[in-house]
Amino acid sequence: EPEYYKWNQWFFLRMLERGIAYKKKSRVNWCPKCCTVLANEQVVNGGYCWRHEDTKVEARDIEQWFLKITEYAEQLLDDLKTLEGGWPDRVIAMQRNWIGKSVGAKVWFEVEWTGEERGFTTEGAEGPQSLQRKDGERAQPGMAALREKIEIFTTRIDTIYGASALVLAPNHPLVTRLIAGTAEQAAREAKLAEMRRSSAKTEDIATAEKDGFFTGRYALNPFNGVRVPIWVGNFVLLEYGTGAIMAVPGHDERDFEFATKFGLPKLVVVRAAESKEKRKDNAEARSLQRSAEVGVQEAEEVFTEYGVSVNSGKYSGLESAAAIELMAADAEAAGYGKKEIIFRLRDWGISRQRYWGTPIPVIYCAKDGMVPVPDKDLPVLLPANPKLTGEGESPLATDPEFVNVKCPKCGGDARRETDTMDTFVDSSWYFYRYCDPRNDRAPYDPGKVKYWFPIDQYIGGITHAILHLLYSRFWCKVMRDLGLVTHSEPIARLFTQGMVLKGGLAMSKSKGNVVGAIDMAEKYGADTGRLYTLFAAPPEKDLEWSEESIEGAWRFLNRVYRLVEKHGSERGLATEGRVETQSSLGRGELTEKEKGLLRKAHETLRRVTQDFETRWHFNSAIAQIMELTNAIYAAEPLEEGVRPEVRREVLELLTLMLAPMTPHLSEELWEMLGHTKGLWTVSWPAFDAELAKEEEVEVVVQVSGRVRGKVKVAAGTGQDEVLKLAQAEAGVAGHLAGKRIVKVIFVRDKLLNVVAA
C-alpha cells in the first residue's frame, strides 16, 4: 500500500543522504525465472534461487542499488552477543557465519615490471632493507604508476616468509596490464579469457580443480625482498579480501595443491610447538626440528596449525600469535602493510526488476544527474496498469507515463528510476509501523515505538535466519542512527518453529505434497488439526504429517465431547464469566472420589499452566489433559459419589485448558456446560495448590541405587518411618540381608536410597 511504501521511500532517501544507499555496477545474481536480481542472502544451496529451488542463478553485470549493510558488519556481529539466550544458538551461529569476520593484515607487494621467466629465487633474502627497486627499468606503455603495488590479504602474516607466489583472481583489474608486454602475452591472454569464462559459471567453485598460469611478472616480498612470481589462479575470489593472495604452500591446503600442480616451492616456516612431554623424551623429534631451522626446507605435507615460526628472519622462534602481532605492527611501521579486519558480508542489493515492490524514488536528469525525489513528492506511486512482458526488463520501464517526468531541480525532461525495492525492505521494519499505523507525517511516532520495543517475543521459521532477521537488525541500527529509536536490536527473544513435512520434505505446492487445510477441516474440523500439530512434536521441531495420528486427536476430542454432553446438562449451576473452583461445598465434606478428581484436575492445571508459560511444550500439556480425561472416564459413573458441583468444576477446567488449542470446540463445550457468555470472557484459572497436593505418596526404595521396592506413606513422612517400612518390604530386605548399611539418602515424598556393603 502506498501509505506504507511511502515510508520505504522516505527511509531510502535518508539512507541516500547518508551514503548508506548507493548505486554501482557489479556482478550480481540473476534468477531467470524471477527475471530479477537477487541479494546474496537470497541465493541458497550453492547457487539456487531461494524461491525457485530448481533454478540456478546466473551472474550478470548490472548497475543497481545497494544498501551498505557492510558498514554495520562489526555491530551486527558484536550485538549478537546481546541476543544470546534470547535467540536460538543456531540462528546466532548462522548469522555469525554469514557475516564472516576475519582478522588479519593487508600487505603490499611491489611489482617488479622487469621480471620475466627467471624462476623462483631467494636472492637477497635478508630482510626488508634489502628490497631493491627496479623502477623504470622497462616501463610499459600506458602504465601510470611504475611502482605498482599488489595488495593481498592474509590471516597468517606469520607465514609470509614461506610465500612462493602471489596469486590474483582472474578478474583482478591488474592482470591484463601485468601480462601486457611479456613474451607469451597472446597465450596468456587466451588462458585468462578462458578462465574468466569458466568462473562466470557459478558451477561448483568449491570442487573445481586448481587452475592458473604465470603472468611473467614478479613482485617483491617486503619482508625479505624475495622475488616471487605473480600468478593468476581460479581459486582466488575477486569479491573477497583484495582479490589477491600470497601463496604459502607449506601452510595452506589450497596453496599446497596449487603449488603441487605447478611446481612452486613449499617452504617450511612454521613448525608444531613442542608439548612439554615431547620436550622431555623425544630427542629424535628435536633433531628434526633443528634441521628444519637450518636453511629452506621443502614441506612434504601441509601444516596449517599455529606453532612456532622458523626460517622467518628475526621472527624465527616466535609463537604464531606473537609473530602475527609483531609482523603486522612492523609492516605498518615500515609502510608496506597494515592490520585489517574483513567481512564476508556483502552489501545488500535491493534493486529488483519487478512490478511488485516499492519504486526507488530517484530521477535521472541529463543536466543534474541523479536527483532524489523530494520528500513532498512522496510516495512515488506504482503505475496502475503495468505491462508484464516477462522479458527481464523492469515492468515500470515500459510505462512512459511513469518513466517520463520533469527534473525536480531544473524542471527539464528527466527519467525515473524503474527498479523497485526488494520486498525484504518492507519486512525489515513493518513491526514498527504496527505501533503507529495511521501516521502520515512520519514512519511512526518514536515515543510510541519506545513504549513497545524491542519485541519481547518473535516467532518465525528458520528460513529467515539470515534474510529477514539480518535485514531487520540492520534496519534497526540505521533507524537508531537516524535518531528514530533508542535501541540497537529489534527483537529480544526469537523462537524458530519447525516445519510440517510430508515424505521428509517441506510441504510445497511445486512438490505437490501439501495437505489441504480445507479438506482436513471438512473431515475433522480445524480444531482437530490444531490439536494434532501441537501434540505431535514440540513446536521447535519439524513434524512429519501422519494421517493415523490425526485420527488420534480426533478420537480424543470426541471423548471429551461425549463427556461434556453427558454431564454438562446441569444448567443453572454455571457461574457466568468464571470457573467456580473448589465448588461451593466445604472441603471437609468431599468424598474420596471427589477429592481424587479435583486433585487430578488441579494438578493437571498446575502442569499445563507451567508448560504454557515457561516452555511452550504444548505436546506434553495435551498429554496431561488426555490423562485427566482418562481419569474422569475411569471414575465413571460420575453420578455415583460425585456431586454436580464437583463434576462441573472438573469439566469446566478441562474445557478451559483445551481452549487455547481448540477454541471452537471449547466454546461449544462451554455453552453445553450452561454458560451464555462466551468462553473468551473467562480468564485463565489459578490452580488450587492445596487441592492439587497428594495426601498419600509412593516412595521409591533403592538399595545401592537400584530400585528394589516402593512404600506408600502419608505425604511428608520422615526418613526414619520410611526406612522402617522399607526394611519390612520383602524385596528390599532380601537385598539388605547380610549387609551393613553404609549410608541412607532420603528425598521426602520421593525416594529412599539405602547404600549397603
Added chain:
RNA sequence: GCCCGGGUGGCGGAAUGGCAGACGCUGAGGACUUAAAAUCCUCCGGGGAUUUUUCCUCAUGUGGGUUCGACUCCCACCCCGGGCACCA
C-alpha cells in the same frame, strides 16, 4: 574442512540428577453387533527364571568419568540432520 543441532520401543515423542518409555499412533487379542463402523476392555523394548503371582537381568549411538544414584553433568569417539565454504 569449519560452525550449530540431534541420536530414547515398530512410529511421533515423555522424563533435565531420583521408578526410562508418560501421552498418542500402529499392531495383537477380546467385548458389544446379524454384520460393519463407532465405542469399550486387555496386552505390546530385549533376554532369563517362575509359569497361579512375581522376580532377576540387559537396555536411552559407542567407550570412559563424576555421583549413593546419570537419558540428564564432564571427556573422547561414531552416526544423522542443518548452515557456511577454494573466505586466504
